[in-house]
Every structure is written in C-alpha cells, then in structure tokens.
Amino acid sequence: MKNIENKVVVITGASSGMGAATARKLVALGAKVVLAARREDQLKTMVAELGHHSMYVITDVSKRTDVENLIQQAIATFGQVDVLWNNAGIMPLSFFEEGKVDEWERMIDINIKGVLYGIHAVLPHMLARGKGHILSTSSVAGLKTLPSAGVYGGTKFAVRAIMETLHQEVCEKIRVTTVYPGAVATELGHDITSPKVRAIYGQLENMPKMEAEDIADAVIYAISQPDHVVVNDVVMRPLGQAR
Numbered sequence: 001m002k003n004i005e006n007k008v009v010v011i012t013g014a015s016s017g018m019g020a021a022t023a024r025k026l027v028a029l030g031a032k033v034v035l036a037a038r039r040e041d042q043l044k045t046m047v048a049e050l051g052h053h054s055m056y057v058i059t060d061v062s063k064r065t066d067v068e069n070l071i072q073q074a075i076a077t078f079g080q081v082d083v084l085w086n087n088a089g090i091m092p093l094s095f096f097e098e099g100k101v102d103e104w105e106r107m108i109d110i111n112i113k114g115v116l117y118g119i120h121a122v123l124p125h126m127l128a129r130g131k132g133h134i135l136s137t138s139s140v141a142g143l144k145t146l147p148s149a150g151v152y153g154g155t156k157f158a159v160r161a162i163m164e165t166l167h168q169e170v171c172e173k174i175r176v177t178t179v180y181p182g183a184v185a186t187e188l189g190h191d192i193t194s195p196k197v198r199a200i201y202g203q204l205e206n207m208p209k210m211e212a213e214d215i216a217d218a219v220i221y222a223i224s225q226p227d228h229v230v231v232n233d234v235v236m237r238p239l240g241q242a243r
C-alpha cells in the first residue's frame with residue numbers, strides 16, 4: 001500500500017487489542033513492525049506469525065530506559081523509525097472515594113509518562129531525518145469525562161494536551177496524530193478492581209463496541225496519507241455510543 005510499504009512502525013501495547021490488530025494489518029500491507037509490550041509469550045507468538053518483517057522488544061513504557069532501548073533496537077535492526085504509535089495503556093477505573101491511589105499512579109506512569117518517554121526517545125531521530133510520524137492513543141474519555149474515569153480520563157486529557165502541543169512545535173517536519181476511540185472489544189479494563197465499577201460494567205456487557213480491526217483501519221488511514229497531509233485527530237465511536 002502506498003506510503004505504508006517498507007515503513008518501520010514501532011507500536012507500544014502491541015501484545016493484544018488494537019496494537020496487535022494494527023501490527024497484523026501493517027505487515028500484510030508491506031510495513032515492518034516493532035512490537036513492544038511486557039508479555040513476551042504474546043509478542044513471540046506474533047513475531048512467529050508475522051515473520052521477518054517484525055521484531056519484538058520487551059518494553060515497560062513506564063520505564064524511560066526501556067523505551068529508549070526500544071527505539072534503539074528498532075533503528076539497529078531496521079535502520080530507522082518512520083512511525084511511533086504510543087498506544088500502551090491501562091484502565092483500572094474507580095471512584096475517588098475508593099482511594100485506589102496505587103492504580104492512579106500506575107495509570108499516570110503508563111498512560112502519560114509512557115507517551116512522554118516515547119516522544120523523547122524518538123524525536124531527535126525524526127528531527128534529524130526531517131520527517132516522521134508520532135501517534136498516541138487517547139480516548140473519548142480524553143474529550144469528555146464521566147464518573148469513575150477521573151484519573152483514567154485525566155491521563156487521556158493529558159495525552160491530548162501533549163499531542164496538540166507537540167503538533168504545534170514540530171508540525172514543519174513531523175506528523176502528529178491522536179486517536180480517540182470509544183468502546184472497543186479488547187482486554188482493556190481486565191484489571192478493574194473496583195466492585196462498584198465491575199457491577200456497572202457487568203450491566204453494560206452488551207453495549208455496542210467496535211473491533212480492534214476498526215481502529216487499525218483508521219490508524220492505517222492516517223499513516224498512509226501523502227507526506228504533505230496530516231490527520232491530527234481520529235475520533236471514533238461504535239454506532240449507538242452516545243458519549
């Protein structure tokens with residue numbers, strides 16, 4: 001596919017969900033993908049499936065040195081990084097009165113600092129090349145907040161602010177895209193420990209959801225645009241999701 005073939009795309013959060021779905025589609029279209037996440041078994045299985053146009057680097061995005069190593073490994077193996085998608089994230093929703101401060105801190109470390117470490121690790125390389133594309137995954141919870149998503153939404157509002165500022169600072173050379181999905185059927189939320197939130201989500205089991213592949217198609221649309229076109233924001237909801 002035009003403007004996808006031979007591009008080197010680094011994806012964090014590539015061991016499941018929308019990151020994994022996008023990696024599969026990108027390789028099918030001729031890109032080279034570098035898969036990053038913590039679960040080695042999943043990453044190994046994916047590389048076995050995708051072949052020599054893929055590699056993995058075990059990465060905890062909350063660790064700055066891990067993210068720097070990820071970008072260095074990608075450049076050492078494939079020669080360059082054309083696209084970085086900061087997609088890793090967690091969503092242990094809870095109400096403030098439950099006081100789950102450890103979970104707030106993990107969300108801040110992964111959902112915000114992980115994005116910042118990605119930008120920091122790849123930006124000098126892209127600026128030196130005079131081109132590149134950085135995407136990050138926010139959420140519709142980064143556009144409008146709701147009860148139990150105070151901290152999760154806070155991290156996603158932060159991603160929005162970071163990416164909008166990044167665009168303003170580097171738009172002469174670098175393409176910047178923020179993805180704001182509504183509900184998608186993935187593993188996200190498996191780590192919710194709040195009984196109140198679990199009860200609410202249990203009742204919402206049949207709510208409309210997109211598939212990870214739907215997000216993959218949108219990300220591929222953004223990456224495949226001609227070099228002079230920047231898709232800044234992608235907001236997607238399943239039919240029937242009001243907020």
Ligand SMILES: NC(=O)c1ccc[n+]([C@@H]2O[C@H](COP(=O)([O-])OP(=O)(O)OC[C@H]3O[C@@H](n4cnc5c(N)ncnc54)[C@H](OP(=O)(O)O)[C@@H]3O)[C@@H](O)[C@H]2O)c1
Pocket residue numbers: 012013014015016017018019036037038039040042059060061062087088089090091110137138139140180181182183184185186187188189212
């Ligand atoms: N699903 C939705 O409805 C929805 C809606 C809006 C936004 N989003 C956002 O979309 C992104 C992808 O989520 P998903 O829906 O595809 O869910 P998912 O299947 O749970 O994927 C999350 C990915 O993030 C990785 N991850 C988590 N913590 C990490 C860490 N410390 N370091 C590196 N990787 C880490 C996970 O891999 P490991 O566990 O192997 O590390 C996994 O690959 C997230 O940022 C999420 O907030 C999702």
